[in-house]
Amino acid sequence: MSSDLLLRTESVTKSFGGTPVLSGISLELHTGEILGLVGENGAGKSTFVKCLLGLHKPDSGSITFLGRDLLRTGPDGIAGIPQEFNLVNDLTVAENIFLGREPRRFGLLLNRELMRSESRRLLRKLDVEMDPDRMIDSLSVAEKQMVEIAKALSVNCRLLIMDEPTTVLNQNESAILFRIMKELKEAGTSIIFISHRLEEIRTICDRVAVLRDGVLVSCDPAASLDAMEIARRMVGRELKQMFPPTVPPSGEALLTVENLSSGKEVRNVSFELKPGITGLAGLAGAGRTELAETICALRRRSSGTVKLAGETLHLRKPSDAPAHGIVYLSEDRQGSGILTEFPLDKNTTLSSLRRYCHAGFIDRRAERACAESYVEKFRIKTASVETELKYLSGGNQQKVALAKCLDNHPRVFLFDEPTRGVDIGARSDIYHFISELAASGVACLLISSDLEEVIGMCSRVMVMRAGELAGTLENEHVTEEEIMYLATGVK
């Protein structure tokens, strides 16, 4: 690691509407260093990063980058790769890489040849074989990420900021990303790496900066920390056991699915859900989300039946499932879970509004009281129940999404990636909530790509592969190996 100073922030402070979000962050970053940035949602990570990218202006403090005052000169040489990619779906890979800076012939015509060859060169530098003429929407998430990195490299970036890049990747893809990060580091590019997965932070990063409530708690070499210690610093208290005791499914089957199919995504799936927690694992694209959506009539069912407590249900439209006590927590929180422009209270009652109405008129007091009870129950951090959700952190938004589903008083609860993009503290809260709910007699289905989570929470795990149920594992058979065997079909 070279000791050249690349970036120095001094007492960077920022508040929104009187609420301090960053209080005096002083940090140094050297050339060719990978700095891990961790903290619970709402700790100020994104705000800090946005200050570096010039998207927010700090209230006070200074940021020096390559010896220049960043606040005056602008963030040239710093590139950010956001969680939600900034790629135009209808353009090709090459067009996206050079978007806004297209090379031209005679100052007028696009030089496509140059765009293509440059893109190919950049991608090859990343060891990625990808046709620069492919459309973005034909790419996998991992491939899109590579395009983002190539785009950053094309502007000769010295500092790359990656916001939870691995959340959307599987283990293989993550390994490739880490290799590329190491190569970039060798080439002298510095990286700020944000992640909730503490193990990977520890292995890939040189130093780890921990933020808590807008304060830089520590910034120490990664080698001197273990994951538990990082977590402790993030939360600021001793963590209770991450996973509550498992609640094995028992008793009469509540939900019975028979020969359910939906196009090519879900094929002839049959299973039973009993009160308790059942896991549903599988690789991305195995049809887990599609299965849940088909059950809830969010997706057209081509055949099969769904029974609740032995009674066949005729679920035709999305409003039918909650009416029978079957709720689905979507994996896509922003896209289909919550209304970010709506206040918290109106989100919690979104699907159960009927209960707060007299002759069509909303009882605002009852509605607010309901929201307040959930804020307390789930320890949701918010200024008030009338705060719009866009001002809440991911973990708190997720708790609101849970409250929205729960307010239907479900008998069957389908959780789809309930802790994706959620910090450790909130994650533990959510696990305990699922466990309590299961113990109270609700049949819970936990769909998750996080094997640690599936194994920690479930004593019965179904595994899907290519739209079909590949098998079901119970008790001591619920291991990473056996799940992967079923998920990949290799044995």
Add this chain to the structure above:
Amino acid sequence: MWRRLTALLKSTGGPWAALVVLLLICCISNEHFRSVQNLINITRQVSYSGLIALGMTFVIAGGGIDLSVGSLLAFSGVISILGMNAVPGSETLAVAVAAVIAVALGAACGAANGALVALGKVPPFIATLGTLVIFRSLALYFGNSGLVSSENNVYREFGGAVIGGIPLPVWILLILTVLFSVILKQTRLGRHICAVGSNERVARYAAIRTGLVKFYTYLIAGTTAGISALLFGGRLNSVSSTSAGQSYELDAIAAVIIGGSSMNGGKASIWGTLAGILILGNVSNVLDMWGISVTLQGTVKGLVIIIAVMMQRKTLK
């Protein structure tokens, strides 16, 4: 300075503050403007497109747009007067028949728009652009491309009625403003409309019947066009199949936007729309008073719309 001013306007009910400022400027600059009669006249003039704007607020709140309402006013107006003329005997009965026809036809055409959007999945802009042309063509066909008029004295009295010094259309505009505001803010339907407009996918996943909700917004808009047609026809005892309601849809959309509703849906205010329509009316009127050519008034109106939206953008940041 600019930012602080716009922030203040936003927090104090921006459109209404703007309206007050506008009224002050108008009153100071022109003595004719100050008369109560003039203010009442302005309000009556805008009440026809104003009623439509109230309905349009629901459509826009739900994430849609309805371009057909102006033509629908002409179509409903023409058919209701033809219907009225066909009723023999009692003039009062004839007006009652016309009222039923106008409102029912407006509602039915609104329902057709709603069905196209909700069931046919036709993008609202395209669906209502199509019906805009259809309704106008039907109005021209049944109205023989000219004026359709009645000799009904009750209808004339009805259209020109003044109650407590305030014209009937203005009363109806005010009553519907109160009623619609309650529907939008305090009922399940209103909440669902805003949810669908804010993010239709989220609404669908939250078990809201999004198609039905959108259908209702067009139904409401069509109904207001029908009501407006009835009052509009009574004013002159006639409806021109060529020019009645011409570009009312644009005035209505402009009023909704000036009133602070989001063009993308999800956020809407009926009272804001009322302020928006009054702002548009006052601007036209004072330009008349100042002797500015009618042909140039469109330029000013256009600027008002653009500035209003720019101010909203600023405060949103």
